[in-house]
């Protein structure tokens with residue numbers, strides 16, 4: 181495995197109310213003690229705090245600040261022999277310690293205490309794995325410490341209240357001592373048969389708290405927007421509450437809770453805000469009335485407990501109601517608590533005992549964090565999570581640094597040739613079997629010999645097929661920077677010759693001004709604003725007066741994830757689309773003006789057409805993507821020191837993509853065909 185680099189990419193917040201800025205060459209954080217690990221970020225899970233902190237100016241201890249509270253990544257360094265992790269392990273990191281920038285998720289390398297790390301079981305998709313950690317910790321501490329619910333009957337989970345109460349009070353930060361030691365009388369802790377009401381029932385924390393509470397034997401009442409979430413919650417047996425109350429009319433919801441549960445409601449969790457926390461407090465008043473009005477047996481609990489995750493009510497607590505803030509610090513400040521929670525979560529994941537959050541959006545690369553957070557700001561992420569996949573960007577960055585001088589990101593082995601030939605067949609079918617555009621064909625049809633150059637010819641299949649269609653005295657020449665995929669010379673048609681040549685470099689004098697047609701295909705991944713003009717200029721030198729440049733290529737701006745099943749979740753397909761759209765961030769600035777570029781190179785545009793994918797060809801196009809990703813992976817592993825260092829999550833991604841394609845997703849796409857002619 182490659183060791184960590186000395187410098188890394190991070191996202192910096194320079195001031196409140198600003199987007200995070202990508203910053204390269206930032207020092208890689210160091211591990212300080214034997215229980216710390218260094219983890220390379222693969223998928224970042226986004227939390228509401230990541231946008232609320234900069235927008236409302238809280239929870240930012242220092243500027244510039246590195247944020248980000250959870251991720252999935254690969255352990256790249258361990259410090260002590262005591263840790264249960266090894267380099268190469270794929271893990272979930274839960275970073276509640278927002279004061280330590282080394283532990284923040286918005287960076288390439290993250291330091292984590294091993295008691296805040298969970299091994300990612302192979303059955304858990306990294307996107308889902310990156311979305312549940314903070315919510316799980318908040319739910320476990322709210323239920324387990326503030327309400328005193330023991331998890332011992334759920335896969336031997338911890339009794340957090342007992343564990344905490346055995347600690348030396350002075351070991352804990354002062355601000356959480358009271359919540360941990362005084363706020364709940366241990367005889368009044370929550371247990372099987374009790375009811376809990378959770379307001380903000382669509383949140384990830386609510387979903388996990390609800391599942392844990394039900395597994396522990398509690399009855400759950402969820403208050404949520406029923407129009408938005410009712411069907412989803414009703415359909416999934418893991419998420420279905422004992423009672424669902426619509427949150428639309430707050431007072432009506434309070435009435436329903438009081439009317440349904442009377443004085444039975446002793447535990448409340450609010451995940452929404454001050455207003456709903458107050459409403460939840462009012463709903464719990466019925467208990468007060470019951471305790472006050474009728475004679476009750478001696479051990480009847482007299483206190484009710486409301487945990488406010490986002491805020492506490494403004495009105496003072498009264499009549500036995502006690503407010504709690506979740507003592508989240510326990511997780512990162514007390515190793516016994518951190519380990520108890522992470523080991524238990526690992527077991528729950530391994531045994532598939534909890535339903536994972538739905539991943540509703542996948543953004544790509546560190547710059548995708550701002551896009552994901554903007555979607556959260558706009559309220560688009562509801563009933564699930566947004567994640568940022570950094571692996572795709574990592575693949576491209578790796579591939580680019582591996583191949584020099586030009587960043588050809590694919591391989592050149594026989595499988596690569598199969599992909600190129602397969603892609604050729606797809607495009608030919610899309611172009612109604614025509615190798616030359618009708619405008620070109622018409623112009624050269626009457627000639628008895630035609631000279632054609634195919635640039636970046638690859639396996640030369642286009643040229644070979646064309647040789648059958650042209651008059652027999654025609655001359656066809658193929659050029660490519662590598663001859664690795666060329667057929668043997670002996671097997672080429674007599675009038676086809678292949679040469680090794682870099683299309684960005686001047687062609688040999690014997691070729692200049694000698695061709696009727698120059699063909700260029702599948703070249704766009706190598707182009708940018710700087711090299712497109714010199715390339716066109718160079719290709720033009722090959723043409724005779726009145727000769728044609730025919731350029732067919734994929735338009736990355738047209739990539740779009742589509743599915744035949746509305747509502748189908750397709751994070752991997754979306755992620756590949758983001759990679760395609762973002763691999764060349766400047767593409768729009770020059771491709772939009774491609775006819776101007778032709779003019780500037782002295783090529784008069786005579787056709788500019790779009791070629792759209794048709795449904796019956798989608799399976800072939802899907803195969804092209806799978807083959808392309810496999811090729812990229814093989815290429816990377818061959819070029820990585822030590823040989824077979826292909827990150828296993830990459831293989832997983834390819835499998836996930838295949839599975840999504842099989843369910844009816846695809847990547848919509850358009851190609852463009854540009855024809856330019858030199859002056860007669």
Ligand SMILES: NC(=O)c1ccc[n+]([C@@H]2O[C@H](COP(=O)([O-])OP(=O)(O)OC[C@H]3O[C@@H](n4cnc5c(N)ncnc54)[C@H](OP(=O)(O)O)[C@@H]3O)[C@@H](O)[C@H]2O)c1
Nearest residue numbers: 228318382383384385405451489490508556557559562563
């Ligand atoms: N104190 C702690 O240590 C701690 C720990 C964890 C979480 N929290 C807090 O607990 C709350 C829930 O966290 P979570 O991660 O479980 O949340 P989440 O999964 O992101 O869900 C939050 C819910 O809020 C609503 N929502 C989404 N975008 C919104 C927007 N722009 N404005 C208003 N509402 C929006 C959505 O519900 P609807 O569409 O149904 O309205 C969404 O389902 C957050 O306030 C979080 O900061 C605190």
